[in-house]
Amino acid sequence: MNDLTAQKLPSRFDKPHASSVLMFAAFVAFFAWSVAAAGISVPELLEGLPNMAKIASEMVPPATDRVVPMMNSVLVTFQMALVGTVAGIVISIPLAILAANNYTPHPLVRTAIRSLVSFIRTVPDLAWALFFVASVGLGPFAGTLTLVMDTVGFCARFFAEAIEEVDEGPAEALTALGASKVSVIVCATLPMAMPSLINTSLFGLEKAVRSSVVLGLVGAGGIGAELATSMEMFRYDQAATIVLMIFALVVVVEMLSSRARNALIQKRS
DSSP, rough: HHHHHHSOOOSOOOOOOOOHOOOOOOOHHHHHHHHHHHOHHHHHHHHHHHHHHHHHHHHHOOOOOOHHHHHHHHHHHHHHHHHHHHHHHHHHHHHHHHHSTTSOOOOHHHHHHHHHHHHHHSOOOHHHHHHHHHHHHHHHHHHHHHHHHHHHHHHHHHHHHHHHHHHHHHHHHHTTTTOOOOIIIIIHHHHHHHHHHHHHHHHHHHHHHHHHHHHHGTTOHHHHHHHHHHHHOOOHHHHHHHHHHHHHHHHHHHHHHHHHHHHHHHHHE
């Protein structure tokens, strides 16, 4: 018994390293600074609760006087998302091939393409929307161009990673038979990467639908313009109707996308 008690019991927690303690302390200090910079104020939140309740009460019941124009705007929003996604996917595929390690013609090309895609992804959607609105004017065209850039920034990166992860066996076999590099990519690499490409494309469509709603707030067309107008005119009942329509659109797109992914998984299995 004395021998057992004399043995040193293992510690429940490993003693953290000094550098880990300093990093954690630095994170806590920076987070506290960020909270102060964010202007978070509990008293202001409590003072704003009555206004929130008043706005919420004015949203009930949702207005139905402009349902048809709103439905047309919802349709335009989905059309923007669909066209922007498809065009972005078409552009993303060659960019992804050039950015993939196993098919890039030169490391510098790979670096340049990946840097371009990273830049496109870094610029916020609203910044692209303002740029295209100033370039081509107000309307859905500016929103569609914005969604093309958004899709390229999202899909090209994941497409490149999917191409890099494919099995090289079929490609090497076709190369040994004398097939050109383009034939190898079209007949072996892309078909093997297709499930991942389709999955990423479906996520890109869901993302574009959500983004297209916000783009209307800066004049890029779609239901977002209707929402901005309703809020500016203090027609919160109309805003509630628009929010419900947007919710229905997002749910339908997510359901269709989920069914397509499930069908794809079952086909692969």
